[in-house]
Amino acid sequence: xxxxxxxxxxxxxxxxxxxxxxxxxxxxxxxxxxxxxxxxxxxxxxxxxxxxxxxxxxxxxxxxxxxxxxxxxxxxxxxxxxxxxxxxxxxxxxxxxxxxxxxxxxxxxxxxxxxxxxxxxxxxxxxxxxxxxxxxxxxxxxxxxxxxxxxxxxxxxxxxxxxxxxxxxxxxxxxxxxxxxxxxxxxxxxxxxxxxxxxxxxxxxxxxxxxxxxxxxxxxxxxxxxxxxxxxxxxxxxxxxxxxxxxxxxxxxxxxxxxxxx
Amino acid sequence: xxxxxxxxxxxxxxxxxxxxxxxxxxxxxxxxxxxxxxxxxxxxxxxxxxxxxxxxxxxxxxxxxxxxxxxxxxxxxxxxxxxxxxxxxxxxxxxxxxxxxxxxxxxxxxxxxxxxxxxxxxxxxxxxxxxxxxxxxxxxxxxxxxxxxxxxxxxxxxxxxxxxxxxxxxxxxxxxxxxxxxxxxxxxxxxxxxxxxxxxxxxxxxxxxxxxxxxxxxxxxxxxxxxxxxxxxxxxxxxxxxxxxxxxxxxxxxxxxxxxxxxxxxxxxxxxxxxxxxxxxxxxxxxxxxxxxxxxxxxxxxxxxxxxxxxxxxxxxxxxxxxxx
Numbered sequence: 001x002x003x004x005x006x007x008x009x010x011x012x013x014x015x016x017x018x019x020x021x022x023x024x025x026x027x028x029x030x031x032x033x034x035x036x037x038x039x040x041x042x043x044x045x046x047x048x049x050x051x052x053x054x055x056x057x058x059x060x061x062x063x064x065x066x067x068x069x070x071x072x073x074x075x076x077x078x079x080x081x082x083x084x085x086x087x088x089x090x091x092x093x094x095x096x097x098x099x100x101x102x103x104x105x106x107x108x109x110x111x112x113x114x115x116x117x118x119x120x121x122x123x124x125x126x127x128x129x130x131x132x133x134x135x136x137x138x139x140x141x142x143x144x145x146x147x148x149x150x151x152x153x154x155x156x157x158x159x160x161x162x163x164x165x166x167x168x169x170x171x172x173x174x175x176x177x178x179x180x181x182x183x184x185x186x187x188x189x190x191x192x193x194x195x196x197x198x199x200x201x202x203x204x205x206x207x208x209x210x211x212x213x214x215x216x217x218x219x220x221x222x223x224x225x226x227x228x229x230x231x232x233x234x235x236x237x238x239x240x241x242x243x244x245x246x247x248x249x250x251x252x253x254x255x256x257x258x259x260x261x262x
Numbered sequence: 263x264x265x266x267x268x269x270x271x272x273x274x275x276x277x278x279x280x281x282x283x284x285x286x287x288x289x290x291x292x293x294x295x296x297x298x299x300x301x302x303x304x305x306x307x308x309x310x311x312x313x314x315x316x317x318x319x320x321x322x323x324x325x326x327x328x329x330x331x332x333x334x335x336x337x338x339x340x341x342x343x344x345x346x347x348x349x350x351x352x353x354x355x356x357x358x359x360x361x362x363x364x365x366x367x368x369x370x371x372x373x374x375x376x377x378x379x380x381x382x383x384x385x386x387x388x389x390x391x392x393x394x395x396x397x398x399x400x401x402x403x404x405x406x407x408x409x410x411x412x413x414x415x416x417x418x419x420x421x422x423x424x425x426x427x428x429x430x431x432x433x434x435x436x437x438x439x440x441x442x443x444x445x446x447x448x449x450x451x452x453x454x455x456x457x458x459x460x461x462x463x464x465x466x467x468x469x470x471x472x473x474x475x476x477x478x479x480x481x482x483x484x485x486x487x488x489x490x491x492x493x494x495x496x497x498x499x500x501x502x503x504x505x506x507x508x509x510x511x512x513x514x515x516x517x518x519x520x521x522x523x524x525x526x527x528x529x530x531x532x533x534x535x536x537x538x539x540x541x542x543x544x545x546x547x548x549x550x551x552x553x554x555x556x557x558x559x560x561x562x563x564x565x566x567x568x569x570x571x572x573x574x575x576x577x578x579x580x581x582x583x584x585x586x587x
Contacts, residue, residue, distance in 0.1 A: 221403050222360065223337070
């Protein structure tokens, strides 16, 4: 117990040192650049203070932007998780279905989510437009991870279950799914990251006035780079927090699977 | 030809290709000066002077080769001027001045367009009061069109919801009913009237006001004043061509934008592109509104009148005008 606490303290300490180092490097680079378009960390802290105290140039609070983006990401991601896992299971368990559909699935997988934006503008409106872009960004990493996870389940486990008289639904639910879950969660972590990349790009396109992407675009229009960096850091921190939550879930669910140390 | 001769020939051709393949080197080989120009998407109506200068060979006459980069809006042009990617930019006068206030080293050398502040809305919106509480599309928070909408809100005592988007997407939002009206540059707003059953609630939200300008990096103006002079001359020739050949101009712009000539004619009813001197009072007023709206920091501007005057250098324009008389 004490060893775990010491390890946590060491991790926190090391990360604080890295943050301090990054701060110093950033400050030095900003001073060397000597440009108002490359503000140092102190200017960005001032910008944070400004937006937290007064809101943005339209009067929206930073929290409104965070909330708008977060809801869009979570809804799009949840839809991607449900559909990606379900379809991944089907395709993983039925290779014949994958073989019959891969001429559509694989090319579509390589279309960047941002390339769907013009179509989304024409075909969808408001919230659904953003949710769709995030869904399409997060869907394929989850789908591929689910299929890969299923393929990695040991055939021996399935055979043993069968020899004990287990039926197909039982094997899928109790043997295959738990075996594939680590890969599925890894796919979800990748999908969540892609979802954040997509929301920023989609919000920059416009149509709604709140959202971290829109906040950054508005201030980019005004050449307020300090505020643009505020948006960037906020997205990074929220992405980090949501990723940590997924890791916690993963650790709880798969306590049996420890990281390998050599 | 022996093998060695063949290889030498290939090498010489390759080297020539490398030298001439690069646009700047190719221009130098022809004795031309290459200029990288920041332009705005679908703005050929308001930026007709450089369109005609390119189409009719006025840039070439002045020994210039203009490489045009097209951006989403004026602020995007100034961002690329800040990075040094383009040394000449066309954008709203107010946007160029905002960039100057933020530290972009640029000088405004001539006006390209006045008015250009139309507001088109759904047919059932008949007065400014009807517009209260409605959603109006604008091409960006940092654009002059957004400032003009702020001006309308202020002068008519109304509040509208500004919906930001790429100008060409605003038409889609309007067609789908996501917005009730739009502001922007012509001919996009004209297209809403021509094709989407909108009507002009105001042909100009600030009649006679300054709209678009040509800016050069101050370094270019200092180190290569002759290039700036020749550039302004080519633009002036474009304006003269417009005045003398309106129908041909309409056809050229219509062809470039792939729009019906009637729509382009309609658009030219809302803009003034033949007055190259920058109108100071409305420019100063736009800066003052921007300060009020916290879009520009007052401390970065100081006295608006002095700031505007300091940012403009029309000596190239006066010299070019005199040379063309």
